[in-house]
Amino acid sequence: MAWSIDDWPAPIALSVEEARKDFPILQRIVGDGKKLIYLDNAATTQKPQQVIDAMSDYYCNTNSNVHRAAHTLASEATIAYEESRLKLKHWFGATQSRLVFTSGTTEAINLAAHSWARTNLVKGDAIVLTEMEHHADIVPWQMLAKEKGVELRWTPFDLETFELDMEAFAIAVKGAKLVACVHTSNVLGVRNPIEEIIRLTHEAGAKLILDAAQAAPHDRLNFEGLGVDMLAISAHKMGGPTGIGALLINESTFQQMEPFMGGGDMIREVYLDYSTYQENEHMLEAGTPKIAEAIGWGAAIDWMAQWDIESVHQHGLYLAQKTVAGLRKISGMRIFGRHAKGDGAVVSFLHDTLHANDLAAFLDARGFAIRTGHHCAQPLLRKFNIAATNRVSYWLYNTEHEVDEFIAATTEVCKKFA
Amino acid sequence: MATIEWPEELLEIIDDFAAAFDSSERYEMLFELADDVDELPLSEWTSSTKVHGCQSEAHVLACLNVDGSFHLKGAADSKLVQGLISITATALEGLSLTEVAIFPPTYVEEMGLKDALSPSRANGFLNMFKKVQHEAALLGD
Numbered sequence: 001m002a003w004s005i006d007d008w009p010a011p012i013a014l015s016v017e018e019a020r021k022d023f024p025i026l027q028r029i030v031g032d033g034k035k036l037i038y039l040d041n042a043a044t045t046q047k048p049q050q051v052i053d054a055m056s057d058y059y060c061n062t063n064s065n066v067h068r069a070a071h072t073l074a075s076e077a078t079i080a081y082e083e084s085r086l087k088l089k090h091w092f093g094a095t096q097s098r099l100v101f102t103s104g105t106t107e108a109i110n111l112a113a114h115s116w117a118r119t120n121l122v123k124g125d126a127i128v129l130t131e132m133e134h135h136a137d138i139v140p141w142q143m144l145a146k147e148k149g150v151e152l153r154w155t156p157f158d159l160e161t162f163e164l165d166m167e168a169f170a171i172a173v174k175g176a177k178l179v180a181c182v183h184t185s186n187v188l189g190v191r192n193p194i195e196e197i198i199r200l201t202h203e204a205g206a207k208l209i210l211d212a213a214q215a216a217p218h219d220r221l222n223f224e225g226l227g228v229d230m231l232a233i234s235a236h237k238m239g240g241p242t243g244i245g246a247l248l249i250n251e252s253t254f255q256q257m258e259p260f261m262g263g264g265d266m267i268r269e270v271y272l273d274y275s276t277y278q279e280n281e282h283m284l285e286a287g288t289p290k291i292a293e294a295i296g297w298g299a300a301i302d303w304m305a306q307w308d309i310e311s312v313h314q315h316g317l318y319l320a321q322k323t324v325a326g327l328r329k330i331s332g333m334r335i336f337g338r339h340a341k342g343d344g345a346v347v348s349f350l351h352d353t354l355h356a357n358d359l360a361a362f363l364d365a366r367g368f369a370i371r372t373g374h375h376c377a378q379p380l381l382r383k384f385n386i387a388a389t390n391r392v393s394y395w396l397y398n399t400e401h402e403v404d405e406f407i408a409a410t411t412e413v414c415k416k417f418a
Numbered sequence: 419m420a421t422i423e424w425p426e427e428l429l430e431i432i433d434d435f436a437a438a439f440d441s442s443e444r445y446e447m448l449f450e451l452a453d454d455v456d457e458l459p460l461s462e463w464t465s466s467t468k469v470h471g472c473q474s475e476a477h478v479l480a481c482l483n484v485d486g487s488f489h490l491k492g493a494a495d496s497k498l499v500q501g502l503i504s505i506t507a508t509a510l511e512g513l514s515l516t517e518v519a520i521f522p523p524t525y526v527e528e529m530g531l532k533d534a535l536s537p538s539r540a541n542g543f544l545n546m547f548k549k550v551q552h553e554a555a556l557l558g559d
Contacts, residue, residue, distance in 0.1 A: 032440035355496040357474050358449070365442040373473070387475075417449055417497075 003083045005090050008305040014312050020397045022048035022303070034367030037402050042186050042214060042346050042393030043371055044236045047300070051239060054299035055292045066291055067265060067282070081291050084298030085281070088246060091301045092231070093222035098254045100284040101294055104245035105213040106136040108232035109180070111247050112209050113140040115257040115284060116230070117178060123149035126176040128206070130155040130164055131383060132185045132192070135376040137211045137232075141180060155181075159383060162188045162338050166196060173204045181208065183215040187375045187389065188337040189320060189346035191215070198227055207253060213237055213245075214344045217395055218313040229253045235293065239395075240300035244293035247284075261286035312396045316345025319394040319403050323347045326407030330414050336389060345394035348375070354418040356388045362413040368406055428509040428525060435529035444530060448501035455504035458491040469549050472542035474499045480553035487512045488554060502526070502543055506550060518554040523547040 020026055023046045028036040038046060058080065064073035066081045089095050102108040117127070127141050131154055145152050153172040156165045162185075173179060179201045184191045194210065201208040209230040212221055217238045223231055230253060234245040249257070259266055259277055264287035268276040277283045304312075320339050324347055327333050332352035337343070350356055360372040371391040374381050381387060392406060424432060431451070438444045458467065458479050467477040474496035481489045488510050492503035509525060510518050526543060 032442075355474060355498075357496045358498045361445055361498055362442070365440065365445055416446075 002079070003087065008302070011306060011308040014307045014315050014396055016315065016397060016399055019307070020399075022050060023397055024049060024052075026397060030367055030369075031365060034365075036369065037367055037405060038369045039392040039394065039398065039402070039406060040369045040371045041217070041395040041398070042237070042344070042375075042391065044242065045217060045239050045395045046397070047241065047296075048239055048303045050303045051241065051296045051299045055241060055296040058292050058295045063292075065288055077291055080295050080298075081289065084294040084301075087298045087301045091220060091305070092216075092233075092248060093220065093224050094248045096224060097251060098249040098281050100247045100249065100281045101289055102232075102245045102247055103243055103290070104234040104236070105134075105211060105232045106245075108245050108247035109136050109209065109211060110140045111260055111284060112180075112230050112232070113144050114260040116207075116249075116253060117141075117144055117150075118148065119258045120256055121148055121150050121177055124151070125178075126151040126153055126172075128153045128155060128169065128172045128176045128179045128181075128201075130157065130169075130181055130192070131379055132157055132164065132188065132190070133180070133182050133377070133379070134186055134211060134213070135378070137180050137182060138379065157190075157383070162190050162336065164192055166193060166200075169197065170200055173200050173206060176204060176206045179206055179208045181210060183210045183212040183221075184219075184344040184346075185337075185377075185380070186214045186344075186346065187348050187377045187380055187391070189214075189339060189344040189348075189393075190337060191342040191344065194226065194228075202227070214346070218309065218316050218344065220309050223248045224250070235297040235300065238300060239303060240297035241293045244290045244297055257284065259283055259286070263287055265289060307396065313342075315396060316394045316398075317341065317343060319398055319400065320345045320347050322400065322403050323392060323407065326403070327410065330411055332418060333414070336384065345398075346391060347393070348389040348391045350386060350389045351414055351418055354414055356390045358417065359390055359410070359413060362417065363406075363409055366409050366413075368409060370406075422522060422524065424525060424528075425509060425511075425513075427511070428505070431505055431508060432525055432528050435531065438530065441530075445498060448505075448531070449497050450501075451504045452494075452497040452500035453504075455493070455500060455507050456489070456491045457500075458493040460493070463493070469542070469546045471545040472499065474542075476500075476503065476542070476546060478503060478546060478550055478553065480550060480557055482557060483512065486514075488515060488518050488557075490550060499542065499546075502531075503546065505529075506547060510550070510554075515554050515558040519551055521551070 025046050030036045062076045064077040066078040085099050089099050155169045207229040210228050212231050213234045216233045229250050231248040236242040265282050266286040268278055324335055324339050327349050334350050336348040356372045373388050435444055458477050463477045467479050469476040474494050476494035476499050478492040483489045490507035494500040
């Protein structure tokens with residue numbers, strides 16, 4: 001029987017204890033017998049058993065290529081693949097829009113650059129970006145700028161408040177054709193004023209693409225409600241598998257897009273001297289698609305649908321704020337971000353004298369998985385005149401006790417080695 | 419595999435590390451060894467002393483003692499990385515340039531450090547070690 005939105009139960013408030021039971025990896029012992037405390041969720045989240053089972057079941061019982069073939073397995077695989085697309089459209093409030101599967105957020109932004117911007121921008125046009133962007137939302141535009149002679153305008157952010165300079169944005173967006181902006185910073189956790197950015201962008205007659213990779217784990221986003229033109233997301237940062245993401249596209253923008261890659265699923269008819277293309281999302285999904293991954297992502301959305309998303313957001317924010325309070329008590333510790341309502345559950349920090357790599361190594365030896373480095377946001381870090389930070393990031397299965405243990409271990413290491 | 423006969427001072431370090439309780443203790447020992455290196459002052463960090471492919475800013479300078487034997491100066495902003503440079507300096511101290519050229523980097527494995535080093539850090543160590551051997555070879559030219 002086909003999936004319907006009624007299959008999702010009424011969401012209940014998050015129970016961390018119940019949620020944790022579905023993640024076998026959280027029981028892992030690492031290194032010299034230390035219990036794993038996984039605090040690197042902004043890089044990738046762990047996967048619930050339901051996602052692992054869905055992908056395993058697909059390969060055990062259904063594996064087949066989708067579309068076109070006239071046999072039972074192909075039909076079942078096609079239904080499951082397209083059902084996942086439908087689930088995602090419902091989840092993100094995009095039922096009247098297009099959802100193109102990509103390999104992740106990076107490919108989604110590259111797809112927007114190749115399929116929309118390359119076709120619709122000409123020499124002298126401008127794209128507005130922010131200094132908060134992930135490299136995935138910088139480099140594709142630099143490549144396009146070089147190829148097409150397009151101007152890139154940068155919106156700065158304040159080093160004290162960690163907020164975008166919206167006055168500068170309002171000036172930069174005038175006459176621009178596209179705005180590419182991160183919804184929630186993967187380094188600072190700051191949620192940008194998306195509603196104002198959308199309003200100013202559309203008043204200027206420009207289109208907006210949002211990098212929502214860090215927002216999706218704790219926000220359903222409501223693509224059509226927000227009125228965004230394009231939105232890029234990854235499955236693996238919200239309980240789904242790696243290797244798949246999506247670009248959500250509103251209909252008017254989709255109609256202006258040209259195919260990026262040719263072959264496979266995107267064609268309608270091929271002749272020796274020309275080809276015609278599919279008119280739906282398949283036009284932008286060349287080759288055999290990510291079938292098992294799409295099914296796994298659909299299972300992740302089913303799993304997420306049991307929890308009230310606002311309670312998921314509140315839980316992550318509470319853990320982040322508790323972390324900040326604990327880290328502030330450590331002498332010489334610098335914290336990046338404001339950790340206000342709406343922000344992601346991400347805390348970047350750096351000790352004055354203990355190198356980020358050394359702190360991470362000492363914590364790793366104690367079982368803590370944290371991230372260290374430039375977080376693919378070198379221009380952002382350069383603004384602070386630093387090359388790296390440490391970063392902890394939470395998801396719905398992290399506990400208050402884990403935060404306490406992390407703070408205790410970090411305090412101990414800093415006291416001993418800083 | 420034949421057992422390698424390590425220089426005596428390196429062997430002592432290897433034995434200490436092998437006897438450590440866990441990787442926490444090994445990191446602690448590495449951290450302390452960082453202070454033992456003949457430290458290359460920040461003012462002498464240049465593009466030619468820089469170790470590429472290392473997550474931290476690490477620098478090494480191959481030198482000769484008055485008797486013509488090998489001596490290594492080094493430093494890094496990460497003390498754990500500087501600890502690895504320090505051990506390497508101890509391992510190679512006083513060897514001939516020919517001996518440096520054929521010295522195996524496998525002492526980190528015997529110290530139980532390779533498992534504790536993430537792949538990127540392990541690559542950084544090998545990059546550092548190869549640079550030291552390369553610089554040593556240039557001294558002999």
